[in-house]
Amino acid sequence: MIDFKNVKKAYPNGTMALKGIDLHVDDGEFVFICGHSGAGKSTIIKLLLREERISSGELIVDDYDLSKLSNYRVPQYRRKLGVVFQDFRLFPKKTVYENVAFAMEVIGTPRRDINKRVPSILRTVNLAGKENSLPNEISGGEQQRVALARALANNPSIIIADEPTGNIDPKMSLEIMQLLLKINKLGKTVLVVTHEKGLVDYYQQRVVSLQNGRIVDDKVGGMYNEKV
């Protein structure tokens, strides 16, 4: 569950990025967050990742009140999230397998659990057989699937995808979206930040539209709001 209650965010330079956001996302929901540059999409992601703190209001993710979360507990909180970036952020010298395993290694997962879980995740994202490939030996879509597999590695309850299709061709974009829906059907909450109208319109999920730091539209089964 994600709950923004009148959340405001001002940066030290005076920019008011969020001007009072109220947004509730239930467990297992699929939500598109749309808006132009500067609308506040990135700030929402930063707040959810607890890279930034809210200036006022209340932000609760699962059992964590992010306005009160101490730095010490941030790593524990982040293990509930899986993040996918537009630019994949894979390690070029690690194989597909190692890239996924890395996420589990750094939180101290025992090797036998890693060896059991990684092949299963790679099957989920249709990358079975690519374990030993390096990122530069596979396509952009496949790289994004590796990033998605890495995001799933620690079995998070929420997946945050920041422009996941921004760097790949339309056919691959559909594949990634299908995977995100598949992951959503497995019970994960999925937030997709995007400005790709075609995808948003095609999938007709809940669409939250942002403009100048405010939510201007929030519709289940909605379409891309072209006014924003």
Place this chain on the structure above:
Amino acid sequence: MRRYNIFYFIGQAFTNLWRNGLMTFVSIAVLMSLLVVIGGFSLMVVNIDINLKKFGEMNEIVVFVDREASEEKIEEIGNTIKALDNIEKDSSGNVTGVTRISKSEGLRQLKQENPGVYDDITDENNPLPDKFVITYEETAKVPELDYQLRQIEGIIKVNNRLDLATGIENLKNGIMLIFVWFLIILFVVSLFIIVNTIKLSVFARKDEISIMRYVGATRSFISLPFIFEGIIIGVISSVIAYFIEWFLYAYVERMVVSDYLQMIDVLTFDDVSKYVLFGFLAIGILTGVVGSSISLGKYSNK
């Protein structure tokens, strides 16, 4: 959950150091120089202290008598000295702290200490004056005794080692002052270079660190390889500095313990080696750890 093996962090640290080879080399060179200078100055100060103590323990004043003085006059001078305050006495009050060394005895001692050098000097052409070696009881009253001795007619020179001790003490304080400034400057330079070396490692692994953070790696897990990097720089610098100090000290020791400077006591490197090594390791590791912590700064904050 498993606990990470320390060798994982050490391995990561070595990988980073290897990746930034040139900066690693520069860091080690600068920190090593800092340690050699600290070691050199410290050993100098320790040796000066030992010699100052030696001068203090000697509690002797030597007075020289006019060459023209008659035997009776010299006797009279001796008795006058014995009557002064602050001269060493035995338990029954007899003066034991005044020893006359005649000019012929002085020549014999000189010839014994420097065989072959003064062979052509005989009692006939002996230029040495008679002298009295005076042992005093209280160092604090030496200036008074010194003054009284200078007032005695027939005494041409008073050799008071306190002057020398004061001179050396002043020299030591001067050296200490330079040492402290050197230390501060070199410490800041070393820290600056180590900070930059480790910043390069942090920068090279920026993406890796951000992924680690997003998947929930703890702050210590992210920081430890860099802290170990600082420790490794500290340890390598310390060990190299130790051997350089050893070599330099042995050279200076040979030079000081020559014929001309036999009066100076010098500690052997064996006497101080373990303090030098542990001191170097402590300073080296501390500098490395502080440098790493500064470099990590914003990366470990969020």
